[in-house]
Amino acid sequence: MKNILILDYGMGNIASVKKAIKKLGYHSIVSDHISLNENYDCIILPGVGSFKTAMQNIKKNKTDCILKELVVKRNQKILGICLGMQLLAEYGDEPVLSEGLGLINGHVKKMTLKPNRLPHVGWNNVVVNNSKFNSFHNKDFYFIHSYSFVVEDKLDVMMSVHVDDKEFTAAVNRNNIYGTQFHPEKSQDFGLDLLKNIIDAKT
Amino acid sequence: MLKLRLIPVLTYNGFALVKTKSFGKNPRMVGNPIQAARVFNSRKVDELVFTDIFATRQSRKLNLNVVEKVINECFMPVSIGGNVSNLEDINDLLKIGADKVVINSNAFHDSFINKAADMFGESTIILSVDILIESKKKFILLSGKKYPLENYIDKIKNYNYGELFLTSVNNEGTQQGFDIDLFNFFYESVDKPIIFNGGAGNLNHFYDLFSKTKIEAVASSSIFYFTQYNPDDIKKEIKKIRNNVRL
Numbered sequence: 001m002k003n004i005l006i007l008d009y010g011m012g013n014i015a016s017v018k019k020a021i022k023k024l025g026y027h028s029i030v031s032d033h034i035s036l037n038e039n040y041d042c043i044i045l046p047g048v049g050s051f052k053t054a055m056q057n058i059k060k061n062k063t064d065c066i067l068k069e070l071v072v073k074r075n076q077k078i079l080g081i082c083l084g085m086q087l088l089a090e091y092g093d094e095p096v097l098s099e100g101l102g103l104i105n106g107h108v109k110k111m112t113l114k115p116n117r118l119p120h121v122g123w124n125n126v127v128v129n130n131s132k133f134n135s136f137h138n139k140d141f142y143f144i145h146s147y148s149f150v151v152e153d154k155l156d157v158m159m160s161v162h163v164d165d166k167e168f169t170a171a172v173n174r175n176n177i178y179g180t181q182f183h184p185e186k187s188q189d190f191g192l193d194l195l196k197n198i199i200d201a202k203t
Numbered sequence: 204m205l206k207l208r209l210i211p212v213l214t215y216n217g218f219a220l221v222k223t224k225s226f227g228k229n230p231r232m233v234g235n236p237i238q239a240a241r242v243f244n245s246r247k248v249d250e251l252v253f254t255d256i257f258a259t260r261q262s263r264k265l266n267l268n269v270v271e272k273v274i275n276e277c278f279m280p281v282s283i284g285g286n287v288s289n290l291e292d293i294n295d296l297l298k299i300g301a302d303k304v305v306i307n308s309n310a311f312h313d314s315f316i317n318k319a320a321d322m323f324g325e326s327t328i329i330l331s332v333d334i335l336i337e338s339k340k341k342f343i344l345l346s347g348k349k350y351p352l353e354n355y356i357d358k359i360k361n362y363n364y365g366e367l368f369l370t371s372v373n374n375e376g377t378q379q380g381f382d383i384d385l386f387n388f389f390y391e392s393v394d395k396p397i398i399f400n401g402g403a404g405n406l407n408h409f410y411d412l413f414s415k416t417k418i419e420a421v422a423s424s425s426i427f428y429f430t431q432y433n434p435d436d437i438k439k440e441i442k443k444i445r446n447n448v449r450l
Binding site: 012013014015016019020023048049050083115116117118119120121122123124125140142143144145146162163183185186187188189191192 | 204205206207208247249274275278279280297298299300301302303322323324325326327365366394395396417419420449
């Protein structure tokens with residue numbers, strides 16, 4: 001049985017993530033407690049709300065330090081979803097400049113769109129840059145966000161998305177670190193497939 | 204490319220799904236919300252909206268047990284509304300898996316909607332407004348009473364929220380077509396994504412709306428109960444004039 005933790009740090013839609021993982025046939029635990037004594041197959045960082053509040057919550061009980069130890073030093077898999085993906089960055093601007101987990105280099109900044117409006121909300125197709133995930137090329141996923149992860153190293157951008165004539169980060173990946181700006185748990189069959197692919201991916 | 208959205212709306216009266224006509228009395232019973240959610244999920248609709256349309260007027264709270272069962276059927280985003288009046292209500296809905304929360308009349312009490320957006324993020328909050336037109340004048344309906352829209356339009360422009368759910372009261376449930384002028388008025392006035400609701404009865408109505416406006420999201424209800432059309436039929440019709448359709 002896989003040891004999947006959905007980290008509950010007081011931000012957002014945890015029930016949907018748990019439901020999606022159950023649908024895949026996996027068991028997951030929702031908890032605000034993360035332990036150095038556990039060997040997680042996947043730590044899922046969901047989240048909706050503001051970057052700054054989220055980081056304040058994660059810094060309580062030194063959850064941020066434990067996360068870094070497990071992910072960076074012990075190579076355990078992490079998947080950030082939506083705001084959870086943005087928290088992987090070094091910095092975020094929502095609502096004011098604050099430090100993120102710094103697991104992937106880059107900065108989360110407010111988007112500017114025209115003629116589309118903020119938030120970028122709805123289904124949008126992704127461009128896949130990582131051959132392991134080629135089967136998801138051009139598939140539609142559900143997005144809802146006004147800030148976007150500007151990633152420093154292009155190789156970390158696993159998927160991108162186009163709004164108007166601009167390109168934004170749709171998903172990131174570096175080794176055992178994954179993040180999706182869209183909500184795979186809300187993106188019907190392809191979303192569930194992607195979730196399974198990430199959970200099953202070798203680190 | 205961002206796809207346009209077609210969003211079925213489930214309107215609930217505390218016991219069953221019902222369908223009103225221009226918000227009139229004696230709504231028609233149209234089924235069970237959980238079964239309806241299951242059907243729309245299997246049809247892979249873009250999103251779903253569920254609202255208890257009598258909760259505020261009857262001073263009731265949402266039946267979270269029913270709401271949770273509706274949400275559990277859905278692997279697409281679900282927005283929930285019905286007398287959402289404090290932060291606790293929103294928290295309760297998010298906890299059971301709601302993606303977005305719809306706030307109608309209560310939005311304007313002490314600018315409650317701004318507090319909600321501060322706490323849960325703008326994109327989690329949908330402002331729902333019901334617009335009635337009488338003698339060419341626009342009114343907003345709040346808890347069943349009408350007020351001149353001009354007293355509220357600045358608030359609607361300036362409040363913090365993610366999307367505007369706009370219902371044409373006159374056309375709602377009539378299946379006689381959309382009020383295109385009403386949509387355009389709000390599209391020019393408000394700088395947010397708008398979900399337009401009220402009036403669809405056949406495929407021509409969608410063709411009309413999408414060819415004459417810049418609309419990106421449309422909500423519908425009656426057409427799914429009282430005609431043979433399903434969401435895919437409608438999207439195929441829209442695809443004739445717009446490329447960005449998710450089929």
